Amino acid sequence: MTSPGDAAPVKPPPSFSPGVARVASTSPSRYPGEHETTQSLDAELAESQTVSSPTPLSATVAELPIRSGSSHSRSGRSSTPQLARSSIGSPFDGRSDGSEDIRSSIIRSFSPTIAVHASEDTDDLVRNKGFKGGFWELIRPFGETVSGKVVIRDSIGSSRAWEDYGVRFADFKGIGRTPSNRDSGPLAQMEEVLAKQLDSSGGMLGASVRTKDVLGLPATTPLCKSFLQQLLCSAPTAPHETFGHPVANVIAISSRNAAPLETLRQLYADGTTGDKQPPDWVNQEYLRYYVLVHDEERDDITESIKLYDQMKRHFGLHCHLLRLRSSQSPSANGSRRQSICRGQAKQAKALVDLGTDGTPYLFGSDATAIRAFIRELVVQSVIPFMENKVAVWNDQVASRRRGISGRFMSMSRRWAGFGSSSRSSIGGSSGGNSGNYDPTRHSYSPDSPEAILRKMADFAFMLRDWKLAASTYEMIRSDYGNDKAWKYHAGAHEMCAVSMLLNPLATSAKIKLESVDQMFETACYSYLTRCSDAPHALRCLSLAVELLKSRGGSATESAAKWAMRVMDFGLVGSAGQIIYTERVAACYASKTPVGAAKWGGRRRKAGMWSILAADQWLKAGQPTLASACLEEAERLYADVLQADGVFPMPEMQSFVDNLRHAVKVEYLGARGFDTREAPASEDPLDTEETSEKLDMRHHRRSLVGPPMQLDAGALNTTQGPLDSQSPPNDDFERA
């Protein structure tokens, strides 16, 4: 849960302990008695609602994967020993490794989107609490991580529990519509955000909190991580991929509403007709979920429960009664601070606002209630809905396509180009004819087999069933090529490669890296050349870099290749170029040598790229980051250079020396030291003076210390040979 804004250690980490105890002590003293009653009522209600996991008491829930409200067959299945063995699957297993962290954030960035459509009175209630954006803004951060484990059943019937499952809440009115402020394009906006981050942090961001994993390999820098997260969530909702399309629609009314059922009906109608409905390439078969927001302070709970029972009768199981307090929590009070949504924010603007003051605060009871609501929403409604959809589509559409007749149809369609003009008649219903694609609007209609297969693959991907996702993407990607639906074509290739790489069961030997590379190549070409869609191309290549890097072994070579390709294509701006230079270094550094002979390491390459990154950071006026890169380079070169750390090649040595000196001068200047004194520290005689300066800042010593010591050593050793050798050298040349 480290957001870019949260990187500074001064902010308190978001607490996920159930707020009961804390709230009891820290709630405003105006309502002590009332608060007690609401707590007990909460517990009563939780029991009466037949919710098997009433509150996400993380300590207890974490022990055993509870699937609340699961059907009999499912619970029977998940109790088999075979599944129990493989049940806990989480990218957090190897938390210490930076690449696992990146993997997890990639996985979570492709989480299901849930549209939020709240009535006016609900938004008013929430605005009273200090959330300007209304209900959507209130619950959005809580979707980041669903508390407790989420159990998902894949297509072959085995279940896995995920600790880090998340959903993304989107404003219903914003789906499929590009925000008006996006005139500069997402990439330019990302550059802007990046520049702001660099400015605001004053360069402190990268160096100080760079963590190292067990092996001492460099973990990813926070800057790079935040860049990747922005990139992954900046892609606008597009027809060709359904990750941004709503999986469910949360329809919310409040207890203040005079005519609740009519309002619900109206909100439902907004989703299907009228000008608020999502674009017509969005599949309308999404789940509707009804929420009654009860105002604890103004309204009567018995009335609300009565209404809620009525809702349950009307709409079935997909309902929830959310009990919130309508007054604003005073920020000075110790209530739980609103956790800041880090990656899932759809607008880059929200990312710019990270960490600014004025973040609203919530009562602990409210936070607990919202968390319970989201857990129930996801675990009981959204996931079963998605599982069901995947199963149905797999049965009805994919298997027909996959079967012998489907293959035959697709083949006949492919060969139909030779002479016969009866292409569309051959296609028929099974494989989908090429007429489903609308070239003028660049989309398939949502009920065509191509679009449904894509949606099914995306659902499987979001349910983390990468095997099914990969096979589905693989199946449909050639169809898109035949229809010349290039964006679909690119997207299917991209996601096919990504899901192949994410599949933990496929060992590196099993999947062919060449084919993955080929798919990325095709995707990139389709995005860039055929569609000139730079943001998606950048996303595709970045995913390639990160996932191939996390594969390790020979895949890191191609990861480095893709990172260089990003720079070569000019997809990123100046700061992005430097970040990708760092990524190349990290890719090479993660290729560890094997065996006693230490073959296969790429330490020299990694070191070179780190030096280049340091040089560029320095030129960009970020001496702190440059210093971090330089330190990294020294660590990488330590294995390959002689013990004294001197480069064998004189020009390299002089360049590195100059760079070290310049970084030091800039760094000390930026830290407020007198820059005029810094050159003196280059003189080995003055080391005492410098070390005194360093003593003032103990935590900085690791940054400045090593370059200095090495510097002194380097100077000493290079002076010697040069002095003794240069004069005879000249003489010899003359003679």
Place this chain on the structure above:
Amino acid sequence: MAAASKAAIPSSSAVLGSISTLNNPSLLKMSYYFTILSPTDTPLFNIAFGTSKGGGDGIARFRFPETAQYMNQFIIHSSLDILEEAQWTNGGMYLKHIDTYPPAAAYITAFLTPSGARFLLLHQPPNLPSSTSSSSGLGSSSLLGTAGSTTRASSSSIAANPTSPQTEEAVRQFMNEVYENYVKTAMSPFYKQGMEIKSPVFRTRVTAAGKKWL
């Protein structure tokens, strides 16, 4: 110097006929950086030169600015990673093209000697989009207006393609000739192994070999 190179060319024209016919004079302005590294990675000998074929003037024009010539050494040094791997998988002394530095389109070719010294040749096609030389006739190939995306353009013309068999063969001839001279130099009683090679004769011979073959 010029006379020497002209004298050398006809003798080799039979071998190189295939290459020189392919060379479009205005295209092939490769720049070369040749290094001999001791077994401990210390450089024994450095020389930078340009092509002399097809009207080239034999002056190296690397893509880096004048102040960034250290990049050649960095690239050579970093390719030692690959070299250390390749030397065990390839039986011959001439390892052909082993490494590429894509941002600058620099290609590294390596040659091993029995004594452990390594010959490394960095060759780099001219920088087409921002080139000041006469190679602008190729036209801009950059997709998004970036410098450095010349790999595709250069691969389209065989003559400028550093990985083509003709180039490999020419480099092999060059390496063999340098190796011959290196052995002669190393046998000199005044040369100790691991010393920097300062013999002007050797430098002249390498220059001549570069003119002859590259």
